[in-house]
Amino acid sequence: MTSPAGPPADSRGYAGFGGTAAELTSRSSPWWPPARRARPGSPNVIVVLVDDLGFSDLSPFGAEIDTPYVQALADTGYRLTNYHSTPLCSPSRAALLTGLNPHRAGFAMVAHVDPGYPGYRMEIPDDVPTLAESFRAGGYATFMVGKWHLTAESRLHDGADKGSWPVQRGFDRYHGSMDGFTSLFHPHRLISDNGPAPDQQYPDGYYLTDALTDRAIEMINGLRAGDAAKPFFLYFAHQAVHGPVQAKAADIEKYRGRYDAGWHRMREERFRRQLAGGLFAEGTEISGSDPAGTLGVPPWDELSAEQRALYARHMEVYAAAVDAVDQSLGRLVEHLRLIGEYDNTIIVVTSDNGATGEGGIEGTRSYFSRFVNLPGLPAEWCPDVPRDLGLIGGPRVHGHYPRGWAHLSNTPFRYYKGHTHAGGVHVPFVLSWPAGLPRTQGDSGVRDQYAYVTDVAPTLLALAGVDRPAERGGRPVQDVDGVAFGHLLADRRQPSRHRAQYVECAGGRGYFEDGYKIIDASPPGAGDNWELYDIAADPAETTDLAAADPARVAAMAASWHRAAWLNTVFPLVDDPAALNTRPSTELALSRPVTIYPGTPVLERYRSSKLTTLRSFTVEAYLDHRPGDEGVIVAHGDQGGGYVLFAEDGELRLTYNAYGLPLRAAGPMPGPGPVTVTARFTALPEMRWDIDVRAGQDRVLGLAAVPQLLGMAPFTGISVGFDHGGPVDWDLHERRGVFRYRRGLLRVRYVPGEKAPYNPEIIAMVEEAARRAID
Incomplete structure (x- = not known):
């Protein structure tokens, strides 16, 4: 950020009208x-x-x-x-x-x-x-x-x-x-x-x-x-x-x-x-x-x-x-x-x-992949995921x-x-x-x-x-x-x-x-x-x-x-990276959080602090019985996101890569208490490996999927149903929001380390304020 050394001697000129x-x-x-x-x-x-x-x-x-x-x-x-x-x-x-x-x-x-x-x-x-x-x-x-x-x-x-x-x-x-x-x-x-x-x-x-x-x-x-x-x-x-x-x-x-x-x-x-x-x-x-x-x-x-x-x-x-x-x-x-x-x-x-x-x-037919302004995007990044012409303008395309x-x-x-x-x-x-x-x-x-x-x-x-x-x-x-x-x-x-x-x-x-x-x-x-x-x-x-x-x-x-000094315009943005600075008061938003079924959808930005440009883990605590099914956790929509759900005796994951659905499935665990864990591991070039386990057993996974960046996932985290825009359109047409009716106790998000390419800078505002007072 750039700012002149100080206001001019006469900074009274009023920007709107030319007087004081x-x-x-x-x-x-x-x-x-x-x-x-x-x-x-x-x-x-x-x-x-x-x-x-x-x-x-x-x-x-x-x-x-x-x-x-x-x-x-x-x-x-x-x-x-x-x-x-x-x-x-x-x-x-x-x-x-x-x-x-x-x-x-x-x-x-x-x-x-x-x-x-x-x-x-x-x-x-x-x-x-x-x-x-x-x-x-x-x-x-x-x-x-x-x-x-x-x-x-x-x-x-x-x-x-x-x-x-x-x-x-x-x-x-x-x-x-x-x-x-x-x-x-x-x-x-x-x-x-x-x-x-x-x-x-x-x-x-x-x-x-x-x-x-x-x-x-x-x-x-x-x-x-x-x-x-x-x-x-x-x-x-x-x-x-x-x-x-x-x-x-x-x-x-x-x-x-x-x-x-x-x-x-x-x-x-x-x-x-x-x-x-x-x-x-x-x-x-x-x-x-x-x-x-x-x-x-x-x-x-x-x-x-x-x-x-x-x-x-x-x-x-x-x-x-x-x-x-x-x-x-x-x-x-x-x-x-x-x-x-x-x-x-x-x-x-x-x-x-x-x-x-x-x-x-x-x-673009994939608004959120176009709406990414991060340096270092991989060369194969697709800012316009191909979609059928007839879908443009409808609920399945964010264009x-x-x-x-x-x-x-x-x-x-x-x-x-x-x-x-x-x-x-x-x-x-x-x-x-x-x-x-x-x-x-x-x-x-x-x-x-x-x-x-x-x-x-x-x-x-x-x-x-x-x-x-x-x-x-x-x-x-x-x-x-x-x-x-x-x-x-x-x-x-x-x-x-x-x-x-x-x-x-x-x-x-x-x-x-x-x-x-x-x-x-x-x-x-x-x-x-x-x-x-x-x-x-x-x-x-x-x-x-x-x-x-x-x-x-x-x-x-x-x-x-003169008008700039009068209107608190300075400092000027000389490097867009300067706007990545965030106050330390936001650190609480990146702490682990437990979400119970029935909780309103977690707000978009609050959700993003748990997942964006970092590794993270999703832990779902179930008391599973045969026939239990529904959405365990959903984050995102047709513009990009992921949904983990149980259906037809299988544990299933759909990862929506800015409009391109990627799917994986595996067997549900046997009856009784079980922790289903989805680990998202940040890789170079802004990708994730996704590994889903029931207890210690690996059930399914997806390799090297493009990370959801910028404003994606746009719809926040919902537990026990898929709120708002569906992540998986086919699932939406089959089951709607697909509520998990029983056996889902809670879901816990545990943020991991930020990826090396995460540009966010935390300003320790409390420490700066204390020093200013001292």
């Missing part, structure tokens, strides 16, 4: 809305946040994807064509829910790292109210469904401090996945309010987008049954369309053949619609589609027929998943109309960052589209999620409030003034007439960085009040100021390599002006530097 923080966030400031609270007739507020959705993926922004309900909101409401997020999901969610810049809100990165720096706290600070807390203090009911991703992954398990969980951060009700993503057919762990949802076998036809919509409507109906007038705030944070990308069969069929023309042709068509719709001025240039400008995307006409069929199928699934999000919105809208509350509901639809290129050049489709999704911009170029941060935004912000005749609703994700919270509070609390937990709250933009909606001639904004992600830097933007994507320590763009005239960042205007570059770079 005290001047521009004072309650007497003209930027601050008048103090108001909820009153009779206050509007409901719904924020629909779609995960990894590109700028052009909705029909009001140029897409061919069928999104009539978003289109209807845009037709009667407002489209922001110059709205920006951060490059990644957790930082954007923290900024959206607090109004603070992401580093000040504790999220310089996604909530899967914990290196110990102030900007990487991975929890919203105690003296920062969330949007939910502000609305609740203003008299609103507060509901959330979907993805949270604002709690450090080491504090997602059932024994953790829940101070950063949704219910503790202002939501009356919550249902969803607190992790970064999940399967849409078999979610790996759902939380209801403040604990795990009951373990279940997901029924045929279950689809998470629909299930979350069911829950949201139930929450609204529950409120109305008890209080007919109380306004509500609903934060609907979709798991879609983050990978693994999955969709319902009927929706996929709707898009069959739609993408056979390829990504270049489809991108040209989207851009034509964007120009015709007034999203960009005539003469605006689109970013290039050559391999150099797309990080390797090949021309469509150079692909083989087999590649084109596979790649088009991936995009058909993605389009179907977006379509399902619009169907979900439609159900909400129609329900609001049914209960007579649509006109007085503010609805926002947006994305947390640009579309992602993480599927790689060729896409993601090729990078060329992300280039389409981000039309007309360059690059992807994680980048500070426009493709990573320039996202769609729609706002509708028929009763409070009706469009005037002749107004297209298109607004091209700059807005940033930190502006959402102050805008919604101002529109609803709700104060942000002055204190939280008896402490004065931190000031916000965002500024309300309601004036832009009411009068399209008004200028943006958000005049400047820094951005930083994994060492990549950027700064916007008064229509210009600088970007430096080079690693910290490589010297300044700033690019300069006039994004008012060149929103797709096609022409670098740095060489022609070095004075502007130098001035804006100095402004970025």
Whole structure:
């Protein structure tokens, strides 16, 4: 991690507006809305946040994807064509829910790292109210469904401090996945309010987008049954369309053949619609589609027929998943109309960052083998395990589209999620409030003034007439960085009040100021390599002006530097390995654990600390009788995992190598008490030998299987049944979750030594704290 020697002499420059923080966030400031609270007739507020959705993926922004309900909101409401997020999901969610810049809100990165720096706290600070807390203090009911991703992954398990969980951060009700993503057919762990949802076998036809919509409507109906007038705030944070990308069969069929023309042709068509719709001025240039400008995307006409069929199928699934999000919105809208509350509901639809290129050049049918970023992967590692074309998009495949489709999704911009170029941060935004912000005749609703994700919270509070609390937990709250933009909606001639904004992600830097933007994507320590763009005239960042205007570059770079100090951006990531540092408080998660039948599925990260990049032993204690059968232990899902079970008088093991099942079987032991032990021995080149014994007798084994790395196994450990996504699909079709009905006493995991290639570094935080005090 790299950090300058110290802040500049004048570090007061406020990143959002160019003045001091005290001047521009004072309650007497003209930027601050008048103090108001909820009153009779206050509007409901719904924020629909779609995960990894590109700028052009909705029909009001140029897409061919069928999104009539978003289109209807845009037709009667407002489209922001110059709205920006951060490059990644957790930082954007923290900024959206607090109004603070992401580093000040504790999220310089996604909530899967914990290196110990102030900007990487991975929890919203105690003296920062969330949007939910502000609305609740203003008299609103507060509901959330979907993805949270604002709690450090080491504090997602059932024994953790829940101070950063949704219910503790202002939501009356919550249902969803607190992790970064999940399967849409078999979610790996759902939380209801403040604990795990009951373990279940997901029924045929279950689809998470629909299930979350069911829950949201139930929450609204529950409120109305008890209080007919109380306004509500609903934060609907979709798991879609983050990978693994999955969709319902009927929706996929709707898009069959739609993408056979390829990504270049489809991108040209989207851009034509964007120009015709007034999203960009005539003469605006689109970013290039050559391999150099797309990080390797090949021309469509150079692909083989087999590649084109596979790649088009991936995009058909993605389009179907977006379509399902619009169907979900439609159900909400129609329900609001049914209960007579649509006109007085503010609805926002947006994305947390640009579309992602993480599927790689060729896409993947084995998301978790692609989603591994460890040095030293063996040469034969397979990032795209072959699967039948007809399975893509369904529950058996964890897939993601090729990078060329992300280039389409981000039309007309360059690059992807994680980048500070426009493709990573320039996202769609729609706002509708028929009763409070009706469009005037002749107004297209298109607004091209700059807005940033930190502006959402102050805008919604101002529109609803709700104060942000002055204190939280008896402490004065931190000031916000965002500024309300309601004036832009009411009068399209008004200028943006958000005049400047820094951005930083994994060492990549950027700064916007008064229509210009600088970007430096080079690693910290490589010297300044700033690019300069006039994004008012060149929103797709096609022409670098740095060489022609070095004075502007130098001035804006100095402004970025001041803003970085003010917002706890330093130290910068100069080596991704630095993010492998974990605090010693996590050591307890790697101690042996005993799990009894009936225990809720062990959380993903808690499970991973027992098994990842190390040897480990699983000890199952049985009181076996003839005929006893069922799952002894399962860890993982169709994306990768293992399941040990008894069936038809045999002890059986299925190891799912990122979609490729490997099976072994042997005889069950005789009746009576027995310990079945499965030893996973770490080998060179990230493989395991698996040896299963009953007592001292070897029953079965598998040799040199590829280790499950990165986010796999994604579903945590379950004892006595196979929770969530099944490890073995054939077993799932035969027996469902296959509960072990009697004779399974307990299972104990005993972690062994870490493998030499395990990059994790434990920082002894208690010792460091003691030394600091001494």
